[in-house]
Amino acid sequence: MRVGEGFRLAEQDTGSTPGFSADKKDAEQALDDGAAILAELQARLFAAGMLGEKRSVLLVLQAMDTAGKGGIVTHVVGQMNLGGVRYAGFKKPTHEELAHDFLWRIWKHVPGAGEVGVFDRSHYEDVLIGRVRSLAADEEIERRYDAINAFERELAESGTTIVKVMLHLSKDEQRARLASRLDRPEKYWKYTPNDVDERLLWDDYQDAYQIVFDRTSTSYAPWYVVPADRKWYARLAVQHLLIHALEELGLDWPEPDYDLEVERARLAAS
Amino acid sequence: MRVGEGFRLAEQDTGSTPGFSADKKDAEQALDDGAAILAELQARLFAAGMLGEKRSVLLVLQAMDTAGKGGIVTHVVGQMNLGGVRYAGFKKPTHEELAHDFLWRIWKHVPGAGEVGVFDRSHYEDVLIGRVRSLAADEEIERRYDAINAFERELAESGTTIVKVMLHLSKDEQRARLASRLDRPEKYWKYTPNDVDERLLWDDYQDAYQIVFDRTSTSYAPWYVVPADRKWYARLAVQHLLIHALEELGLDWPEPDYDLEVERARLAAS
Numbered sequence: 220m221r222v223g224e225g226f227r228l229a230e231q232d233t234g235s236t237p238g239f240s241a242d243k244k245d246a247e248q249a250l251d252d253g254a255a256i257l258a259e260l261q262a263r264l265f266a267a268g269m270l271g272e273k274r275s276v277l278l279v280l281q282a283m284d285t286a287g288k289g290g291i292v293t294h295v296v297g298q299m300n301l302g303g304v305r306y307a308g309f310k311k312p313t314h315e316e317l318a319h320d321f322l323w324r325i326w327k328h329v330p331g332a333g334e335v336g337v338f339d340r341s342h343y344e345d346v347l348i349g350r351v352r353s354l355a356a357d358e359e360i361e362r363r364y365d366a367i368n369a370f371e372r373e374l375a376e377s378g379t380t381i382v383k384v385m386l387h388l389s390k391d392e393q394r395a396r397l398a399s400r401l402d403r404p405e406k407y408w409k410y411t412p413n414d415v416d417e418r419l420l421w422d423d424y425q426d427a428y429q430i431v432f433d434r435t436s437t438s439y440a441p442w443y444v445v446p447a448d449r450k451w452y453a454r455l456a457v458q459h460l461l462i463h464a465l466e467e468l469g470l471d472w473p474e475p476d477y478d479l480e481v482e483r484a485r486l487a488a489s
Numbered sequence: 490m491r492v493g494e495g496f497r498l499a500e501q502d503t504g505s506t507p508g509f510s511a512d513k514k515d516a517e518q519a520l521d522d523g524a525a526i527l528a529e530l531q532a533r534l535f536a537a538g539m540l541g542e543k544r545s546v547l548l549v550l551q552a553m554d555t556a557g558k559g560g561i562v563t564h565v566v567g568q569m570n571l572g573g574v575r576y577a578g579f580k581k582p583t584h585e586e587l588a589h590d591f592l593w594r595i596w597k598h599v600p601g602a603g604e605v606g607v608f609d610r611s612h613y614e615d616v617l618i619g620r621v622r623s624l625a626a627d628e629e630i631e632r633r634y635d636a637i638n639a640f641e642r643e644l645a646e647s648g649t650t651i652v653k654v655m656l657h658l659s660k661d662e663q664r665a666r667l668a669s670r671l672d673r674p675e676k677y678w679k680y681t682p683n684d685v686d687e688r689l690l691w692d693d694y695q696d697a698y699q700i701v702f703d704r705t706s707t708s709y710a711p712w713y714v715v716p717a718d719r720k721w722y723a724r725l726a727v728q729h730l731l732i733h734a735l736e737e738l739g740l741d742w743p744e745p746d747y748d749l750e751v752e753r754a755r756l757a758a759s
Contacts, residue, residue: 266678407745408536475677
């Protein structure tokens with residue numbers, strides 16, 4: 220799923236399940252099993268962060284509407300301890316945000332030492348909808364790819380492992396999911412007429428994503444394209460990417476920075 | 490559990506399970522059952538918030554160390570969709586925070602329309618550790634109770650349902666929990682020598698909590714004292730308090746603000 224040289228988004232199968240041959244039921248069990256592993260690894264990072272470890276992890280989630288970002292946040296991010304998770308959902312920029320460079324609002328939400336940051340949409344919107352809807356001048360859009368790489372290099376060099384995920388959905392599956400939002404009263408609020416406006420620009424968005432992959436999938440901040448027609452697969456895949464990123468940190472539970480025996484005695488006497 | 494006239498903290502049984510007579514195993518099932526109810530109610534509030542509803546909910550968690558705030562955040566708050574939850578953990582104030590009124594840093598984290606805010610510690614620290622350790626002048630501490638009431642009234646009048654919870658632990662149970670942190674390498678990081686320093690001031694803290702209840706348990710922002718010697722009970726109780734607060738909002742799924750038939754046709758044609 221890692222985007223490398225010569226990657227073509229258009230050639231990817233959105234219904235495939237690379238690396239996992241089992242069915243939905245097995246996947247749910249695997250997701251449960253993974254939850255305990257993910258929670259422990261995140262707790263180790265958080266614990267280390269309390270005792271001087273400077274590293275962190277940042278998960279960037281991008282996708283077309285209905286691809287399942289919300290489900291990933293609930294079912295995968297929610298497996299970790301909220302106290303150590305810095306979640307940020309980026310919506311349409313405010314006036315104040317637009318009065319600054321596009322990275323200004325992003326910087327405020329990068330994870331601190333020991334944290335797992337989660338970007339639900341991100342600075343990539345500024346070269347996706349930004350490009351497709353010409354929200355900035357062409358030269359400004361062009362400038363942003365290098366700016367993004369410089370920003371991500373800065374984060375990586377200061378200790379943040381960056382995992383960028385595009386949930387890749389087919390156009391037909393999106394129609395089916397939008398239709399289900401128009402069929403169920405408890406889903407109506409998830410739909411806005413703008414969803415179809417955006418859908419009509421599907422090919423432009425796919426092209427904009429391809430450019431993003433060509434220009435910003437780097438050694439220090441690679442992109443992963445996760446087939447998302449099957450929700451269970453996408454959740455499992457993102458869970459594994461997080462587990463892998465945390466494992467790579469190689470963290471053990473930190474040594475105490477106090478004298479165990481002294482403290483046991485103080486506690487017993489208290 | 491609601492703090493009313495004449496409430497005495499010292500008379501509360503930290504090992505009791507008011508309103509729930511079953512055992513731990515039944516309680517775990519009940520917590521699972523409640524998760525779906527809580528998640529749906531929160532989703533309704535979030536949905537309504539997207540369509541103009543201004544109300545929100547704020548859960549304030551206070552407790553002595555080891556009482557289980559972290560577990561509540563993971564096992565109860567984590568049952569909701571993170572996208573609609575505004576979590577804030579308040580630690581020792583920074584220089585910048587100390588240069589402002591004690592409510593300055595709090596205001597930044599109050600929930601917006603449709604959100605469930607969660608304060609893991611809060612402005613009450615400024616009249617708890619603030620009082621016990623004389624971190625401010627006596628007159629300033631005295632002033633803060635009224636300031637807190639005015640602040641909470643302002644929030645309530647602008648649409649925030651405030652639920653304040655003190656997890657009430659016995660001193661013996663705290664010793665046992667701290668001891669277990671000194672017994673297991675994966676828990677060492679949760680302990681600091683300061684935990685015993687604070688423990689030695691146990692009675693002063695209980696007195697400070699009593700004053701908090703006497704002066705800040707109001708009709709618009711009541712306190713609930715939740716017995717916390719049994720973790721399963723405390724989680725279930727806080728889950729029920731959140732469910733109750735959300736139910737009281739009386740929210741249904743919002744009506745669509747677009748024409749369903751028009752949108753179905755547009756989608757089918759796209």
